[in-house]
Amino acid sequence: MTVPQPDPERIARWTLQLCQVDSTTGQEAALIPLLTGMFRDLGARVLWQTVEGGRRNLLATWGDPKLLFSTHLDTVPPYLPPRREAGRLWGRGTCDAKGILATMMETIRLLLAEGRRDLAFLGVVGEETDSLGARIALDLKRTLPDLLGVINGEPTGNVLATGQRGSAHLCLRCRGRAAHSGTPEEGLNAAFPMFDWISDLRRLPGRVDPVLGPEVWNLGTLKTGRAINVVPDEAETRLFARTVAGSTFVQDVQRLRPEVGEVDVLFERGPEVFPRLEGFPTAPVPFGSDAPTLRNLARSRFVVMTGPGSIRVAHTEDEFLDLAEAVTGARQYLDLTRYLLDRPQGSDYVI
Structure with a gap:
C-alpha cells in the first residue's frame, strides 16, 4: 500500500x-x-x-x-x-x-x-x-x-x-536638569548616568543554562535630549532580556540603578x-x-x-x-x- x-x-x-x-x-x-x-x-x-x-x-x-x-x-x-x-x-x-x-x-x-x-x-x-x-x-x-x-x-x-528562554522588557529612565549648552554646569545631563548604567550592565557575567543556552539582553532603544544646544534633562532606554533559570538580570538592573534612575518592568515571563x-x-x-x-x-x-x-x-x-x-x-x-x-x-x- x-x-x-x-x-x-x-x-x-x-x-x-x-x-x-x-x-x-x-x-x-x-x-x-x-x-x-x-x-x-x-x-x-x-x-x-x-x-x-x-x-x-x-x-x-x-x-x-x-x-x-x-x-x-x-x-x-x-x-x-x-x-x-x-x-x-x-x-x-x-x-x-x-x-x-x-x-x-x-x-x-x-x-x-x-x-x-x-x-x-x-x-x-x-x-x-x-x-x-x-x-x-x-x-x-x-x-x-x-x-x-x-x-x-x-x-x-x-x-x-x-x-525557550524567559522574557523581560524593561524601561530605564534617568532624570536630569536642562540648561544652556554653553553653561552645562547649570544643568544635570541625564545621558551620562544612563551611559554609566548601561556600561555597568555590560560588565555583568553571563549566565548559561545547559538546556536553553546563554542569557542575553538587547538595548533596543535609547532616547535622550531635546536639541543639540540643550543639556538633556531626561534619558530613556528600553531593554529586552532573554532570561534563563535562576536569572538575576532584573534585580541586577535595579541594584545598579543610579541615584537619578528608575526602572519599570513592563513585562516578565520565566523560561x-x-x-x-x-x-x-x-x-x-x-x-x-x-x-x-x-x-x-x-x-x-x-x-x-x-x-x-x-x-x-x-x-x-x-x-x-x-x-x-x-x-x-x-x-x-x-x-x-x-x-x-x-x-x-x-x-x-x-x-
Whole structure:
C-alpha cells in the first residue's frame, strides 16, 4: 500500500496565497475570508474567536480533537510580497509563519485522508507583539475538553525546541536638569548616568543554562535630549532580556540603578522547558513564542514546538522557505501525530 506523501506544490500554492495578504500585526482580519474558505474546503468546523478591533483567532476542528496544531497569523512589518524562485519561496511570512501554516494544513489533509477525526488547528493573532491572541485563546479550553497535546509551529529548522528562554522588557529612565549648552554646569545631563548604567550592565557575567543556552539582553532603544544646544534633562532606554533559570538580570538592573534612575518592568515571563521525544532531534532556540501560553489548552500542558524555516531569516528582508524543508516538516508533523496519538487509550503525556 502506497503511503500518501506531502505535496510540495500544494504547500507552495497555499503559502503564496496566504503571503499575498498583508496581515502584519493589527491587520490579521484581512485573512478571514481566505482562511475560512481554505479550512472549509478541508471539511473543518470553523470558529472565529473575537480578540479586539476586528481581529480574530481561528479555531478549526474535526471530530473530537485530541491534538491541536497551532501557529500565528500575524507577521512583522514591512509587508514584502511573495515570489517563487524554483524550490524556494520568498517574502514576508514565508517562514514565519504562513509557510508553517500551509505545511500544517497539508499535514492535516493527509491525516484526514487516513480517516483521522481527532484534530484541531488554532491560528492566533498578535504573536509578534503582545501574544494577546494566545491569551484570549485560553477561553477555548472548554471547547477542547479532551485535548491531549499541542504542536506549536515556529521556524526551528524542523528540530523540536528544548524550551525557550524567559522574557523581560524593561524601561530605564534617568532624570536630569536642562540648561544652556554653553553653561552645562547649570544643568544635570541625564545621558551620562544612563551611559554609566548601561556600561555597568555590560560588565555583568553571563549566565548559561545547559538546556536553553546563554542569557542575553538587547538595548533596543535609547532616547535622550531635546536639541543639540540643550543639556538633556531626561534619558530613556528600553531593554529586552532573554532570561534563563535562576536569572538575576532584573534585580541586577535595579541594584545598579543610579541615584537619578528608575526602572519599570513592563513585562516578565520565566523560561520554559519542553519535553524531549525519543527519535526526534532537539535543540535550544533563541526566540520566544506562544507555546508556553498555548500549552495550557492541553489537559497535561503538553506542547512541542517545531517547524520548517530558519529564525535567522525571519523578520529580515530576505525571508524565505525552502519547499524541500517544508515537505520534511510535514513528514515530521505526521510522525509526531502518530507518536502522540497512537498511545494506550486514556494515557496522558508526561511533561
